Amino acid sequence: MGVQAEEFDVIVLGLGPGGEEVAGRLAEAGLAVAGVEARLVGGECPYWGCVPSKMMIRAADLLAEARRIRGTAGRAAVIPDWTPVARRVREEATDGWDDTTAAARFTGKGGTLVRGHGRLTGPREVLVDGARLLRARRGVVVATGSQAAVPPIPGLAGTPYWTNHQAVEATEVPESLVVLGGGAVGLELAQVFRRFGAEVTVVEAADRLLPQEEPEAGDLLAKVFAGEGVTVRTGTEISRVDHHGAAFTVMTDTGSHRAERLLVATGRRSDLAALGAGAAGLDESAPALAVDGHMRAADGVWAVGDVTGKGPFTHIAMYQARIALADILGKPGPPAEYHAVPRVTFTDPEVGSVGPTERESREKGLDVRVSTVPLESSARGWIAGAEGFVKLVADGNVLAGATVAGPSGGEVLALLTLAVHERIPVERLRSMIYAYPTFHRAVEDALAGLG
Numbered sequence: 001m002g003v004q005a006e007e008f009d010v011i012v013l014g015l016g017p018g019g020e021e022v023a024g025r026l027a028e029a030g031l032a033v034a035g036v037e038a039r040l041v042g043g044e045c046p047y048w049g050c051v052p053s054k055m056m057i058r059a060a061d062l063l064a065e066a067r068r069i070r071g072t073a074g075r076a077a078v079i080p081d082w083t084p085v086a087r088r089v090r091e092e093a094t095d096g097w098d099d100t101t102a103a104a105r106f107t108g109k110g111g112t113l114v115r116g117h118g119r120l121t122g123p124r125e126v127l128v129d130g131a132r133l134l135r136a137r138r139g140v141v142v143a144t145g146s147q148a149a150v151p152p153i154p155g156l157a158g159t160p161y162w163t164n165h166q167a168v169e170a171t172e173v174p175e176s177l178v179v180l181g182g183g184a185v186g187l188e189l190a191q192v193f194r195r196f197g198a199e200v201t202v203v204e205a206a207d208r209l210l211p212q213e214e215p216e217a218g219d220l221l222a223k224v225f226a227g228e229g230v231t232v233r234t235g236t237e238i239s240r241v242d243h244h245g246a247a248f249t250v251m252t253d254t255g256s257h258r259a260e261r262l263l264v265a266t267g268r269r270s271d272l273a274a275l276g277a278g279a280a281g282l283d284e285s286a287p288a289l290a291v292d293g294h295m296r297a298a299d300g301v302w303a304v305g306d307v308t309g310k311g312p313f314t315h316i317a318m319y320q321a322r323i324a325l326a327d328i329l330g331k332p333g334p335p336a337e338y339h340a341v342p343r344v345t346f347t348d349p350e351v352g353s354v355g356p357t358e359r360e361s362r363e364k365g366l367d368v369r370v371s372t373v374p375l376e377s378s379a380r381g382w383i384a385g386a387e388g389f390v391k392l393v394a395d396g397n398v399l400a401g402a403t404v405a406g407p408s409g410g411e412v413l414a415l416l417t418l419a420v421h422e423r424i425p426v427e428r429l430r431s432m433i434y435a436y437p438t439f440h441r442a443v444e445d446a447l448a449g450l451g
């Protein structure tokens with residue numbers, strides 16, 4: 001190839017939450033580590049994902065809470081202003097989409113930051129921007145994450161549609177917005193922009209919102225969204241998108257929707273061919289890199305995070321990073337377990353869930369028992385007038401999965417995540433004392449309902 005290779009112990013390809021964690025800790029352990037990053041050190045989560053979106057949600061939730069004052073605590077005139085939200089996202093969350101601090105964090109640990117697009121050219125070899133060849137004695141950690149998957153809808157390509165990037169970077173609230181996709185990204189952002197005054201329509205191909213979660217969750221969100229003035233179209237196929245002047249037109253099998261902006265939130269994808277996975281002996285036509293319990297994808301190749309397809313969450317990327325790290329350092333602990341993966345959609349009400357849904361449990365042939373109680377069954381839920389529910393799915397005498405929808409649903413979920421993770425018997429959970437009057441007392445009622 002004619003290019004002199006630079007030698008390292010480990011090359012980490014992609015420095016999102018997963019890659020940054022492995023690379024930083026390996027460097028701290030004294031290994032020679034090259035971290036290759038095409039965009040910003042920190043990845044999707046801090047710059048265009050979890051952190052800025054939750055900052056936007058926090059602001060939108062404050063507006064909603066203020067609007068609840070009427071009839072309960074007096075009167076409040078609520079005047080939304082996006083300026084402080086955009087400022088916080090720019091200044092506090094993302095540093096103006098500048099990763100100087102994050103890069104210094106990595107290099108301060110002794111890592112070598114290599115900026116550019118890396119491509120595997122062998123199991124232990126990465127070529128950056130076609131010019132700089134890196135070779136790893138121990139191996140490569142692939143942590144290249146995922147990007148917005150844009151469906152091949154006629155007319156869509158070439159229009160100035162938004163993905164999560166432009167939505168998070170927005171300095172103004174659009175007058176109107178069509179959101180394609182009723183998953184976590186679409187629903188969280190739809191609710192934010194609606195609460196700040198946009199006319200919002202959500203178009204979801206499946207027959208309900210959040211189709212990967214319990215049907216009760218999607219039904220509840222559809223009801224709440226309708227109450228807030230969001231138009232929800234489920235079971236809807238999009239046939240074409242046009243963009244003329246300052247407006248999009250989204251044509252569907254049930255009618256068309258016009259809006260100033262169009263947000264595509266139809267899932268994520270990892271492009272294994274673009275990172276040269278085949279050169280490392282990996283199947284680059286697969287949707288994700290297959291890994292074993294210690295994150296090994298092949299001899300001398302580990303993979304962590306979204307690219308593994310085990311759950312597109314920052315907590316999964318960081319969990320896997322710790323496991324890969326131990327394996328690379330020759331101190332492997334227990335293999336990864338995925339029976340108790342928690343996930344939270346930060347809509348209001350929040351939907352937190354862990355383990356399989358009822359349907360998935362039945363498909364797996366588990367000994368399924370189900371109990372669902374409304375959140376109002378807890379005194380606090382009733383006092384707060386909170387909409388939501390707790391749904392438990394038991395497999396015999398242990399919980400396989402659970403969903404909590406309501407205020408702080410993701411926080412209440414913690415006790416159920418522990419129960420599922422540790423396979424605590426239902427009888428033992430029933431014998432526990434639940435503080436009065438908390439939202440989580442609904443869990444006690446739901447346990448009683450398991451029979």
Ligand SMILES: Cc1cc2nc3c(=O)[nH]c(=O)nc-3n(C[C@H](O)[C@H](O)[C@H](O)COP(=O)(O)OP(=O)(O)OC[C@H]3O[C@@H](n4cnc5c(N)ncnc54)[C@H](O)[C@@H]3O)c2cc1C
Nearest residue numbers: 014016017018038043044049050118145305306312313314
């Ligand atoms: C709007 C939104 C909100 C979200 N909210 C949450 C949330 O609340 N909670 C949660 O747990 N998760 C959330 N997620 C998901 C979370 O952001 C991801 O699961 C997480 O960022 C994945 O981390 P990762 O390390 O696998 O990869 P990423 O964060 O995707 O980072 C991968 C990095 O690799 C770089 N890269 C890719 N290919 C190459 C290459 N060939 N060469 C060099 N560099 C490369 C990229 O530039 C990127 O910086 C959200 C996602 C979105 C889009």
Ligand SMILES: NC(=O)c1ccc[n+]([C@@H]2O[C@H](COP(=O)([O-])OP(=O)(O)OC[C@H]3O[C@@H](n4cnc5c(N)ncnc54)[C@H](O)[C@@H]3O)[C@@H](O)[C@H]2O)c1
Nearest residue numbers: 151181182183184185186204205206265266267312344345
């Ligand atoms: N709070 C969180 O932890 C959080 C927040 C945001 C995103 N994420 C993760 O990031 C990932 C990506 O989120 P997402 O919401 O983009 O993906 P998703 O897969 O969760 O949802 C995408 C939705 O788009 C629908 N869809 C697909 N093609 C469509 C089409 N042509 N027309 C209409 N609808 C279509 C799907 O049926 C699905 O409901 C998710 O897996 C999510 O878990 C997590």
